[in-house]
Amino acid sequence: MQAKSRRTQEERSAETRQKLIQATLDCLYEEGAARTTTNLIAERAGVSRGALTHHYASKEDLITDALVKLLRDATADIRRLAERLRAEEIDLDGFLDALCDMFLGHLLMVTLEHVTEARHNESLRGRMVDVVKQFHAELDAIWREFFHAAGASDRDIETTLNMTLCLFRGMGVQTVLRDDPPYYVRLRDAWKAQLREMLKRDGPKIVQLTSTNAGR
Amino acid sequence: MQAKSRRTQEERSAETRQKLIQATLDCLYEEGAARTTTNLIAERAGVSRGALTHHYASKEDLITDALVKLLRDATADIRRLAERLRAEEIDLDGFLDALCDMFLGHLLMVTLEHVTEARHNESLRGRMVDVVKQFHAELDAIWREFFHAAGASDRDIETTLNMTLCLFRGMGVQTVLRDDPPYYVRLRDAWKAQLREMLKRDGPKIVQLTSTNAGR
DNA sequence: ACAAAGAAACCGACTTGACGGTTTGTTTCT
DNA sequence: AGAAACAAACCGTCAAGTCGGTTTCTTTGT
Numbered sequence: 334m335q336a337k338s339r340r341t342q343e344e345r346s347a348e349t350r351q352k353l354i355q356a357t358l359d360c361l362y363e364e365g366a367a368r369t370t371t372n373l374i375a376e377r378a379g380v381s382r383g384a385l386t387h388h389y390a391s392k393e394d395l396i397t398d399a400l401v402k403l404l405r406d407a408t409a410d411i412r413r414l415a416e417r418l419r420a421e422e423i424d425l426d427g428f429l430d431a432l433c434d435m436f437l438g439h440l441l442m443v444t445l446e447h448v449t450e451a452r453h454n455e456s457l458r459g460r461m462v463d464v465v466k467q468f469h470a471e472l473d474a475i476w477r478e479f480f481h482a483a484g485a486s487d488r489d490i491e492t493t494l495n496m497t498l499c500l501f502r503g504m505g506v507q508t509v510l511r512d513d514p515p516y517y518v519r520l521r522d523a524w525k526a527q528l529r530e531m532l533k534r535d536g537p538k539i540v541q542l543t544s545t546n547a548g549r
Numbered sequence: 550m551q552a553k554s555r556r557t558q559e560e561r562s563a564e565t566r567q568k569l570i571q572a573t574l575d576c577l578y579e580e581g582a583a584r585t586t587t588n589l590i591a592e593r594a595g596v597s598r599g600a601l602t603h604h605y606a607s608k609e610d611l612i613t614d615a616l617v618k619l620l621r622d623a624t625a626d627i628r629r630l631a632e633r634l635r636a637e638e639i640d641l642d643g644f645l646d647a648l649c650d651m652f653l654g655h656l657l658m659v660t661l662e663h664v665t666e667a668r669h670n671e672s673l674r675g676r677m678v679d680v681v682k683q684f685h686a687e688l689d690a691i692w693r694e695f696f697h698a699a700g701a702s703d704r705d706i707e708t709t710l711n712m713t714l715c716l717f718r719g720m721g722v723q724t725v726l727r728d729d730p731p732y733y734v735r736l737r738d739a740w741k742a743q744l745r746e747m748l749k750r751d752g753p754k755i756v757q758l759t760s761t762n763a764g765r
Numbered sequence: 766a767c768a769a770a771g772a773a774a775c776c777g778a779c780t781t782g783a784c785g786g787t788t789t790g791t792t793t794c795t
Numbered sequence: 796a797g798a799a800a801c802a803a804a805c806c807g808t809c810a811a812g813t814c815g816g817t818t819t820c821t822t823t824g825t
Contacts, residue, residue, distance in 0.1 A: 341794075345800065365669040367583070370784065382785095383802045392785065442668070448725045449662050453581040462726050492739045499736065502722055503715030509664045510678050520715065523708045531743065558773060558820055565774080586810060598811095599776040608811065 350388050352378040357399040362439050366446040371395075397460050400447060404464040407440050408471050415475040425479065426525055429497070432472075433521050436501035437508055445506065472498070485532050493528060500524055566604055568594040573615040578655050582662040587611075613676050616663060620680040623656050624687050631691040641695065641748075642741050645713070648688075649737050652717035653724055661722065688714070699748050709744065716740055 356378035360369040371392050375382045389395040414431055417423045451458040476494040504517055572594035576585040587608050591598045605611040630647055633639045667674040692710040720733055
């Protein structure tokens with residue numbers, strides 16, 4: 334018990350906040366925004382509601398903080414993927430697989446729960462726009478680096494990236510009403526093939542980049 | 550005065566229900582699901598809350614009914630588009646424009662408000678799945694008719710349609726956080742060009758979109 | 766034809782429960 | 796001792812649903 338009671342205030346505070354944020358994200362994913370009450374969050378975090386209100390002035394504060402953390406973490410994930418791409422531990426296909434998984438999993442679902450809310454909530458939308466922009470900037474940098482080397486034009490680079498993201502995002506939304514994993518694999522693979530095809534015209538070198546390690 | 554007081558029960562009932570459903574859809578779009586209360590709906594519909602509860606046993610009943618109407622109407626719109634496509638009043642580009650508009654407007658937004666809810670609500674999801682399936686079936690028929698003439702395989706037809714829908718859907722979601730109409734026009738046009746390319750390539754044969762990479 | 770009885774549409778006050786936020790009290794660190 | 800972290804009882808608000816009563820239409824008996 335000393336291990337617990339011998340912590341600094343800062344540590345106690347940080348741990349509680351961390352638990353609250355994690356509980357919030359879990360709740361949002363598992364229960365949905367409509368059922369995510371402060372009571373439930375506190376309960377899942379294993380702290381009292383009093384502790385919750387002590388650290389967050391309002392429910393909205395807590396939720397936006399949780400959302401920002403989610404997207405920051407995702408941005409960090411993307412950054413790590415970029416490293417692995419540079420180190421050639423993965424190829425473009427592997428990168429796309431990882432990206433698609435993100436858009437078909439928790440990240441998209443939790444974000445989606447609030448995109449609708451953001452449409453009517455100026456402050457929430459503002460914060461989401463900023464952090465989502467950063468996420469996209471990270472992706473853009475990777476994409477640019479990868480395809481520029483292959484000789485693709487800037488216009489094509491931007492278009493193909495955004496098409497890819499919109500496609501994956503649309504697939505993610507569809508998963509709610511269509512539970513059919515092989516279908517999504519088919520779409521993803523078809524897109525990977527098509528992407529190669531599209532860029533072959535402007536960047537002939539791209540083919541090698543994507544087919545080196547993909548044949549398994 | 551007689552025109553109002555000399556209506557049959559059936560007519561009164563139908564008009565009230567109609568007003569309630571329309572008010573519900575308006576509310577959902579303009580205020581969002583979170584702010585759509587039965588009070589607000591009744592107020593906007595110009596009927597009493599008592600009338601609302603008389604016609605709909607629960608709020609969920611009303612909302613699912615409204616959603617079903619929305620999607621049925623959209624299905625009817627698609628059907629009309631198919632007619633115009635057959636009559637050659639519009640071409641594939643025009644069809645895609647109309648489709649894209651649907652996915653960037655009220656239809657997607659209102660649906661989106663409930664996709665997240667449907668994830669945690671079995672009965673709502675069931676009803677949505679059914680009516681969305683019908684919507685897709687309608688699109689599938691048109692697509693099939695149009696692309697079959699070009700000699701595309703069933704697999705390719707399915708893939709290109711679903712890619713198109715996921716792309717537009719993903720674009721629609723993005724509109725909430727990125728207000729940039731020219732950007733969406735660029736993406737849409739790029740995709741139209743892409744589809745056209747596929748139609749032209751190899752004469753009547755559409756490329757092996759799905760077999761290039763996924764053929765394993 | 767028409768009045769009475771019945772059914773359906775409609776109304777608005779009331780009940781109940783839950784949620785977010787506030788306040789007051791207790792423990793833990795500095 | 797004093798401040799911060801934590802806990803729990805409390806309060807105001809609000810939404811959904813219930814219910815008794817009223818109005819409007821429909822059916823039926825004469």
